[in-house]
Amino acid sequence: MAAPGDIPQADPALRRAQRDRARGQKRMRWGLLAPALVVIGIFGLAPLSIALVYSFLEPGTYGGVTWAFSPEAYVQFLFQRDIFDDTLGFNGAYLRIFGRSFGLALITMVGTLILGFPVAYFIAARPERQRNLWLFAVTLPFWTNLLIRTYSMMLIVRDEGFLNGALIWAGVIDRPLSIIYTDGAVLLGLVYSYLPFMILPIYASLEKFDFRLLEAAHDLYASRVQMMRHVVLPLTRPGIVAGCALVLIPALGAYITPELLGGGKKLMIGNMIALQFGSGRNWPFGSAAALILMSIVLIALLVSLRSGAKPEARHG
Amino acid sequence: MARRSTKPRELRRQPLFTWVSWCVLGVLYAPIAVLILFSFNDNRAVMSWTEFSLRWYGAALENEGIRNAAVVSFKVAAIATTAATIIATMAALATSRGPGYPGRSAAIALINQPLMIPEIVTAVATLAFFSILRQVTGWTGLGWLILAHTVFCIPFAYMPIRARLADMPDTFEIAAADLYATPWQCFRHVTLPLLMPGVLAGAMLAFVVSLDDVIITLMIAGPGETTLPIYILGQIRRGVTPEVNAVSTILIAITVLMIAAMFTLQKKRP
Numbered sequence: 001m002a003a004p005g006d007i008p009q010a011d012p013a014l015r016r017a018q019r020d021r022a023r024g025q026k027r028m029r030w031g032l033l034a035p036a037l038v039v040i041g042i043f044g045l046a047p048l049s050i051a052l053v054y055s056f057l058e059p060g061t062y063g064g065v066t067w068a069f070s071p072e073a074y075v076q077f078l079f080q081r082d083i084f085d086d087t088l089g090f091n092g093a094y095l096r097i098f099g100r101s102f103g104l105a106l107i108t109m110v111g112t113l114i115l116g117f118p119v120a121y122f123i124a125a126r127p128e129r130q131r132n133l134w135l136f137a138v139t140l141p142f143w144t145n146l147l148i149r150t151y152s153m154m155l156i157v158r159d160e161g162f163l164n165g166a167l168i169w170a171g172v173i174d175r176p177l178s179i180i181y182t183d184g185a186v187l188l189g190l191v192y193s194y195l196p197f198m199i200l201p202i203y204a205s206l207e208k209f210d211f212r213l214l215e216a217a218h219d220l221y222a223s224r225v226q227m228m229r230h231v232v233l234p235l236t237r238p239g240i241v242a243g244c245a246l247v248l249i250p251a252l253g254a255y256i257t258p259e260l261l262g263g264g265k266k267l268m269i270g271n272m273i274a275l276q277f278g279s280g281r282n283w284p285f286g287s288a289a290a291l292i293l294m295s296i297v298l299i300a301l302l303v304s305l306r307s308g309a310k311p312e313a314r315h316g
Numbered sequence: 317m318a319r320r321s322t323k324p325r326e327l328r329r330q331p332l333f334t335w336v337s338w339c340v341l342g343v344l345y346a347p348i349a350v351l352i353l354f355s356f357n358d359n360r361a362v363m364s365w366t367e368f369s370l371r372w373y374g375a376a377l378e379n380e381g382i383r384n385a386a387v388v389s390f391k392v393a394a395i396a397t398t399a400a401t402i403i404a405t406m407a408a409l410a411t412s413r414g415p416g417y418p419g420r421s422a423a424i425a426l427i428n429q430p431l432m433i434p435e436i437v438t439a440v441a442t443l444a445f446f447s448i449l450r451q452v453t454g455w456t457g458l459g460w461l462i463l464a465h466t467v468f469c470i471p472f473a474y475m476p477i478r479a480r481l482a483d484m485p486d487t488f489e490i491a492a493a494d495l496y497a498t499p500w501q502c503f504r505h506v507t508l509p510l511l512m513p514g515v516l517a518g519a520m521l522a523f524v525v526s527l528d529d530v531i532i533t534l535m536i537a538g539p540g541e542t543t544l545p546i547y548i549l550g551q552i553r554r555g556v557t558p559e560v561n562a563v564s565t566i567l568i569a570i571t572v573l574m575i576a577a578m579f580t581l582q583k584k585r586p
Contacts, residue, residue: 033407033423039467048441050444115336121330125328136575138341143575144348145527145528147548148545149347151552152347227327228330260552274531290436
């Protein structure tokens with residue numbers, strides 16, 4: 001009688017069959033993956049490489065590029081070339097646009113967090129059946145066309161819009177406030193657009209929260225505020241970090257909101273990039289700005305991934 | 317002590333949070349509600365209510381520009397959704413069944429790549445890439461737009477399909493294989509029927525995302541390839557018109573139906 005360990009040796013045909021099967025599975029697996037990898041590899045990654053190449057070329061007169069090497073796009077970012085004597089002078093205009101975008105995106109992030117966290121907590125603390133309903137109510141705007149939502153916000157904040165009408169009717173003001181085409185309007189639009197992005201991940205990490213921990217904290221004489229600060233907040237940190245990243249990234253690259261609610265005058269990075277590919281006719285500079293934006297976003301993603309992973313190790 | 321008497325149920329309640337939640341819900345829906353309400357308003361001035369009418373829906377349906385844009389939108393969304401759903405289903409099968417293997421997490425990261433890059437970057441990079449391809453191949457037409465939509469629809473279709481597969485025990489598939497089903501028979505008669513709610517949910521998500529896309533379409537679309545959102549954007553830039561309210565309401569209705577259906581499908585446990 002052969003011991004169990006001898007079986008493979010006892011039957012080389014079985015071993016061959018097993019090896020063939022493993023090879024067949026591997027072939028099938030990569031065969032199934034191939035279309036996705038090819039399509040995204042070619043039409044998702046190649047364009048980024050082209051943008052990198054373009055950013056080192058000279059702009060064509062009517063858009064497009066001229067195939068001659070030039071680092072001008074990156075130089076232009078910080079400096080302005082004098083038309084007459086070709087000397088470089090510092091130019092902070094583009095840096096200011098990046099700074100503005102960052103400021104607006106960060107305030108948006110904080111605003112959505114302040115509004116989003118209570119909502120996520122409230123939903124998680126509901127009984128199961130109501131929870132689904134609330135979740136649906138929060139998700140629905142998330143999938144509704146961003147353009148249409150921004151447009152509906154325009155209807156609210158226009159000079160002759162709903163908000164001014166309501167305020168005048170209530171007697172708070174006697175003449176319409178001009179809200180639209182200000183930074184405030186852009187901010188309002190950004191918070192409105194990206195609020196669900198904050199609520200959903202925080203809810204996801206609160207969904208499995210054990211509310212009995214609150215009873216334990218209560219038994220130890222914690223006040224409501226202390227419970228939030230020392231029990232709920234640390235345990236929802238991964239959700240908060242994910243939500244912040246999910247809001248910050250699209251807010252940084254926002255195009256529609258500043259375009260419509262900022263009136264196209266209050267530029268953010270997204271509009272500036274689009275402008276270079278449109279009437280600006282400076283594709284290399286647009287490519288360079290797009291790549292800089294992408295690098296910033298990827299760094300933000302990496303940071304959020306690392307700091308989101310940490311508390312799990314701590315709380316096990 | 318008085319505080320000892322607090323009931324466990326009460327503990328989780330944060331009165332301030334409840335109040336904030338209802339306000340947020342109101343703020344999320346109020347603008348959309350105003351938009352929908354005024355799409356039924358019989359008045360050019362948009363903001364002052366006169367009486368209920370379907371006049372702007374009629375005007376929108378008769379508008380040649382809107383009709384053409386709707387045809388382009390649905391054509392692009394339908395083809396891109398079909399392609400993306402098939403590709404995503406295949407990829408989901410390869411990434412969630414069986415033991416782990418080298419390269420799997422890299423493959424998943426690549427599939428999700430379109431989600432990780434700001435849309436405006438994808439839009440201009442794709443424009444640069446396509447302008448070269450258009451020159452080299454000499455091809456023009458709707459194909460390019462459909463291709464771009466397919467790329468960013470794949471990760472959206474992939475998510476619910478993969479989630480469904482992860483929830484599905486593989487016992488039925490093993491039983492089928494034991495009964496000498498070929499891999500194709502096993503997929504066709506066992507896996508696919510069980511996976512169908514996930515596939516449909518993925519397809520609906522992809523359809524909504526494609527139908528709603530503005531930035532990428534704005535950059536890539538050639539002349540005569542105006543989709544509904546691009547048409548709406550053009551109208552908004554020229555000033556608010558009641559016809560736009562009507563078209564927007566129709567688009568919102570489509571989204572609501574799709575997402576509601578998706579929610580119901582996902583709730584069905586395997």
